[in-house]
Amino acid sequence: MPRRTATMLASTLILIALFCAGLLIKVPYSEMSPGPTVNTLGEARGEPVLRITGRKTYPTSGHLNMTTVRVTGADYRMNLGEAVWGWLAHDSVVVPHDTLYPDGKTEEQSTQExxxxxxxxxxxxxxxxxxxLxxxxxxxxVxxxxxxxxPSEGKLHAGDVIKAVDGTAVKEPGDVAELVTKHKPGEDVTFTIVPADEAAAAEKAGRVPEGGRKIxxxxxxxxxxEEGGEEEDRAIVGIRAGTDHTFPFEIDIELADVxxxxxxxxxxxxxxxKLTPTDLTGGKFVAGTGxxxxAGKVGPIGGINMKxxxxxxxxxxxxxxxxxxxAAAASDTPDGLTLVRVKTLDDARKSMEQISAGKTDALPSCSAG
Structure with missing residues (x-):
């Protein structure tokens, strides 16, 4: 066999071997890519994303699109070829698997969270x-x-409204722990609650849950x-307190698979x-995230460049x-897209008024670095 032919054959076989290895070798990485965007003023799967009843609403125009990121599942393991392709692609990002699914989190756990x-x-x-407004x-x-x-299992339930602990009214979730820890372990503590089903009925009717029973x-x-540590000499009852709200009218947000x-x-x-007569977008196409x-404070998110x-x-x-x-967004902004920096909902609303009026020169901007 001529040397040149043998060299070409050997090179071809090496390439085939590398290709097969790329398909077979699994690597501990996951991929993020742009997901769908949805207009919160419009419909998704034939249903309004926002439905408000019991209060006057006004016509809207334009777009206020929420954005998403598509990620590979927790149980999916990329092969080397997919990882290399993802690294080279501009519209996707390859990151360590543990970045998206820390502590061995399963796909089911991630979906629930x-x-x-x-x-x-x-x-x-x-x-x-x-x-x-x-x-x-x-x-x-609650x-x-x-x-x-x-100690709370079977006696307290998720959704129960906590009115008082030992007769002292609670106004914040932290009040509950503070009152419980005034006791020593083994002592009795009395909760005044409105059961979850009664509270839900009251809230559906737009009323603040009233009354209460003692538990x-x-x-x-x-x-x-910490692992290997001793129990703390601190009293608990085995619940986590949070907050719930009673709205004066009904607001439904319908969006599946997000x-x-x-x-x-x-x-x-x-x-x-929808609740104000002024057209917030002025017909413009605005997207965003946060x-x-x-209190209306806007916080950071992941996958900004994909969004x-x-x-x-x-x-x-x-x-x-x-x-x-x-900073991250400004470092790689798609052509034709203007970034508008926001810290609070009020910031965003004021910027929308500027965009609607076409007065965009003074919009708060983002800068790299």
């Missing part, structure tokens, strides 16, 4: 929007979770906080637009960007 965060973000989006919202302290095998629990020692807290800002803006708390790509591909011209994500 994302669903809980999404639900909480909807609640906070409603609260922040109504507060921005000076519409009163009643807040209650049982968020009950620890299995704890006495025997406290126990807090478990060790998780995480990053749509909060855009939901809030959508609610504000968590939001009850920018998805927004621009959908047609967005402006992107509302959390302040803490600004």
């Amino acid at each position: 994302n669903a809980e965060e999404f639900s909480q973000s909807q609640e906070s989006a409603k609260v922040a929007a109504l507060k921005e 000076d519409i009163p919202v009643a807040t209650q302290v 049982v968020s979770t009950v620890v299995k095998g704890s 006495t629990l025997t406290t126990e020692k807090a478990p060790a906080t 998780g995480g807290p990053s749509a909060g800002l855009m939901f809030s803006l959508g609610i504000i637009d 968590t939001i708390d009850d 920018l790509v998805g927004a621009r591909e959908a047609g967005a011209r402006y992107f509302l960007t959390p302040d803490d994500n600004c």
Whole structure:
């Protein structure tokens, strides 16, 4: 066999071997890519994303699109070839698997956590929007979770409204722990609660849950906080307290197959637009992202660059960007997309008014570095 032919054959076989190895070798990485965007003022799967009943609403135009990131599943293991392709592609990012799924988190656990965060973000989006419009919202302290095998199991339930502990009214979730830890482990503590089903019925009717029944629990020692440590000499009853709200009218957010807290800002803006006569977008195509708390503070999110790509591909011209994500976003902004820096819901609303009026020269911008 001529030397040249033998060399070509050997090179071909090596390439085939490398290709096969790339398909077979699994690497500890996951991929992030742009996900779909959804107009919070529009519909998803034929249903309004935001539905408000019991309060006058107004026509809207334009777009206020929430953005998402598509990620490979927790149980999926990329091969070497996919990882290399992802590293070379501009519209995807390859990251260590543990970055997306820390501590060996399963796909089921991740999905459940994302669903809980999404639900909480909807609640906070409603609260922040109504507060921005000076519409009163009643807040209650509730049982968020009950620890299995704890003194509270079977006596307190998720959704129970906590009115008082030992006769002292509670106004914040932290008040509950503070009052319980005044006891020594083994002592009794008395909760005054409105059961979850009664509270839910009251909230559905737009009323603050009233009344209450007394439940006495025997406290126990807090478990060790570190592996191998001893139990703490601190009394607990095995619950986590949180907050719930009673809204003066009904606000439903319907969006399937989406998780995480990053749509909060855009939901809030959508609610504000529907509840005010002024057209917030002025017909413009605006997208954005950002968590939001009850006070209207906008927080950072992950996958900002993927969301920018998805927004621009959908047609967005402006992107509302959390302040803490600004530097990363500005380092790789798609052509034709203007970044607008926001720290609070009020910031975002004022920027939307500028965009609507076409007065965009003074918009707060993002800078790299």
